[in-house]
Amino acid sequence: MAIDLSQWTCPLPLRDYPSVVLGHGGGGKLSAELIEHLFLPAFRNDALANLADGAVVTLPGSSTRLALTTDSFVVRPLFFPGSSIGDLAINGTVNDLAMCGAHPLCLTAGFIIEEGLPMATLAQVVARMAEAAARVGVPVVTGDTKVVEKGHGDGLFINTTGLGLVPPAVEVNPSRARPGDVVLVSGTVGDHGIAVLSVREGLTFETTIESDCAPLHELTAALFAVRPDGVHVLRDPTRGGLAGALNEIAARAEVGIVLDERTVPVRQEVQAACELLGLDPLYIANEGKLIAIVAREDAEAMLEALRAHPLGAQAAIIGEVTDQHAGMVIGRTAIGATRVIPAPIGEQLPRIC
Amino acid sequence: MAIDLSQWTCPLPLRDYPSVVLGHGGGGKLSAELIEHLFLPAFRNDALANLADGAVVTLPGSSTRLALTTDSFVVRPLFFPGSSIGDLAINGTVNDLAMCGAHPLCLTAGFIIEEGLPMATLAQVVARMAEAAARVGVPVVTGDTKVVEKGHGDGLFINTTGLGLVPPAVEVNPSRARPGDVVLVSGTVGDHGIAVLSVREGLTFETTIESDCAPLHELTAALFAVRPDGVHVLRDPTRGGLAGALNEIAARAEVGIVLDERTVPVRQEVQAACELLGLDPLYIANEGKLIAIVAREDAEAMLEALRAHPLGAQAAIIGEVTDQHAGMVIGRTAIGATRVIPAPIGEQLPRIC
Numbered sequence: 163m164a165i166d167l168s169q170w171t172c173p174l175p176l177r178d179y180p181s182v183v184l185g186h187g188g189g190g191k192l193s194a195e196l197i198e199h200l201f202l203p204a205f206r207n208d209a210l211a212n213l214a215d216g217a218v219v220t221l222p223g224s225s226t227r228l229a230l231t232t233d234s235f236v237v238r239p240l241f242f243p244g245s246s247i248g249d250l251a252i253n254g255t256v257n258d259l260a261m262c263g264a265h266p267l268c269l270t271a272g273f274i275i276e277e278g279l280p281m282a283t284l285a286q287v288v289a290r291m292a293e294a295a296a297r298v299g300v301p302v303v304t305g306d307t308k309v310v311e312k313g314h315g316d317g318l319f320i321n322t323t324g325l326g327l328v329p330p331a332v333e334v335n336p337s338r339a340r341p342g343d344v345v346l347v348s349g350t351v352g353d354h355g356i357a358v359l360s361v362r363e364g365l366t367f368e369t370t371i372e373s374d375c376a377p378l379h380e381l382t383a384a385l386f387a388v389r390p391d392g393v394h395v396l397r398d399p400t401r402g403g404l405a406g407a408l409n410e411i412a413a414r415a416e417v418g419i420v421l422d423e424r425t426v427p428v429r430q431e432v433q434a435a436c437e438l439l440g441l442d443p444l445y446i447a448n449e450g451k452l453i454a455i456v457a458r459e460d461a462e463a464m465l466e467a468l469r470a471h472p473l474g475a476q477a478a479i480i481g482e483v484t485d486q487h488a489g490m491v492i493g494r495t496a497i498g499a500t501r502v503i504p505a506p507i508g509e510q511l512p513r514i515c
Numbered sequence: 516m517a518i519d520l521s522q523w524t525c526p527l528p529l530r531d532y533p534s535v536v537l538g539h540g541g542g543g544k545l546s547a548e549l550i551e552h553l554f555l556p557a558f559r560n561d562a563l564a565n566l567a568d569g570a571v572v573t574l575p576g577s578s579t580r581l582a583l584t585t586d587s588f589v590v591r592p593l594f595f596p597g598s599s600i601g602d603l604a605i606n607g608t609v610n611d612l613a614m615c616g617a618h619p620l621c622l623t624a625g626f627i628i629e630e631g632l633p634m635a636t637l638a639q640v641v642a643r644m645a646e647a648a649a650r651v652g653v654p655v656v657t658g659d660t661k662v663v664e665k666g667h668g669d670g671l672f673i674n675t676t677g678l679g680l681v682p683p684a685v686e687v688n689p690s691r692a693r694p695g696d697v698v699l700v701s702g703t704v705g706d707h708g709i710a711v712l713s714v715r716e717g718l719t720f721e722t723t724i725e726s727d728c729a730p731l732h733e734l735t736a737a738l739f740a741v742r743p744d745g746v747h748v749l750r751d752p753t754r755g756g757l758a759g760a761l762n763e764i765a766a767r768a769e770v771g772i773v774l775d776e777r778t779v780p781v782r783q784e785v786q787a788a789c790e791l792l793g794l795d796p797l798y799i800a801n802e803g804k805l806i807a808i809v810a811r812e813d814a815e816a817m818l819e820a821l822r823a824h825p826l827g828a829q830a831a832i833i834g835e836v837t838d839q840h841a842g843m844v845i846g847r848t849a850i851g852a853t854r855v856i857p858a859p860i861g862e863q864l865p866r867i868c
Contacts, residue, residue, distance in 0.1 A: 187662030217656035270585035303570035310539030323676035
């Protein structure tokens, strides 16, 4: 199959990019263009076209629905406040399964190691992975190890792929957001990105900002326990942050989303760091937070369900879905004004996951 | 969990390796040590401990057996005679599923791209992947793209993970090799490794040696059509070659294997290249060949079944399983002598897959 690059079109004329830039991996518009104009036409199939955090496939000759999701982790450095590439590799993929509404069954792990990586570092990362997997109760059932020459990699890259089982009553899908739905977030945003940035750039704040890296499958189970069909969309706002995730949902469901910015939980120290660095916490990656778009009648009960779990103690209702301005996210600011919250283009902080 | 490096022991004292070397990714003894002393203790579970090309897991509350397998591809260069990293990424994972006795259902694809990779190169690789996937009839249902800075990767690494379904009557497992079983190979060995080496090192032979990269699921289906229970072990001899794969099986099943070296099919030009380069074709990677260890009473029928398929036209019976010299592979040479065919240590040709 030939892919005609000259056909790549607006909103960003990617044909003007003769080569891949960092932003193509940022989870923003550049990533979306790559997916829409390169991967989707090549691999076209229904599961892929759904553009969720993972694919849901039905087992042939049965009604069993399996979720499958893959993620490569290239975070730099390998260890950072509160977490590591090993924790991320487990929790990130568990979370993608959870965002498909699935119960995680097992994981695979693929290691691409740069020659010269200290054996003790590899052992530490693997130990962190094993601890994280044990905490979730999901086994790493198979793996692969490749080694590349010094200078042709960057210490360690890890791919994890997860297999999960979607319970019969569950039906979450980015396209299920509908006017009147309520937007919940499970806690503070921006912690992970700022934690990685601070250690990478040697920034010191008054208190150490730790990554929020955590598995979210118990939070999603708590939501489903309220009413499975009331959970319409789940998304963990990693690359591209809350703004990126909400824009993707708005575009996919062809609805508008109104975000009440005053209600979005942001740690004081993260807010301070963002102001210092000229960053917007809405665009910063998280690794232990979820967005749930839920039926209005279930919103309060689901908020309580989230808050009853330690990982959701600071959960909040942060907005609603509307039939106005389809495809756009509009923020209501602290002074009562409104502003467009655009999708990110590339990634303001590369290699945070 | 702490991993105590000082406990790493014989046969190779890997504690003497303070850092990862290329051989740790070679599929030989160094890889095995890494798995045995680092990955297995950390992730300990039955599926992983099986050390097959993939894991077979039973779906909770059912008798459905799923196969899951993951592979990262770091081959250099991205295109080589007869194939590409894109073909490898699809066929390699389809083959690992087939070696679990599974029918492939779907694949995931994770891309780690080095900033600066020409967009046209990425498009070509993806097109090759899509063609290979379409040929097998298995969809790529979800994916992930990461971009790392120039100088921190090597053009393109691809991880593919495959999900397959194991038919009820099938039971293949490295530990099922038993004395009296017959060893089949589906065709010539060494083609892939020599093809990659020749283009990478700028070697010119009289004829172009092409990679044998191909999907093997139809060959395994042909074997099962003879008698599912007669197929005891399947393995595709990739890194480490035929010698590596047979040694792994011998060790795992605690049996001896006698290889009749005169019957191993090797292309004349591959043999010539190996003699020139001082390489042994038994240790060179293949990407479109399988080893089947089968019940003696089924061996002739299975050989015919392989030969009836274009990919198995040169299939041959190359040896047998014995209760002598457990854990070892013994070769009967052209002059009738015998020699030990040891497991490879590292990899004589790094980055061939």
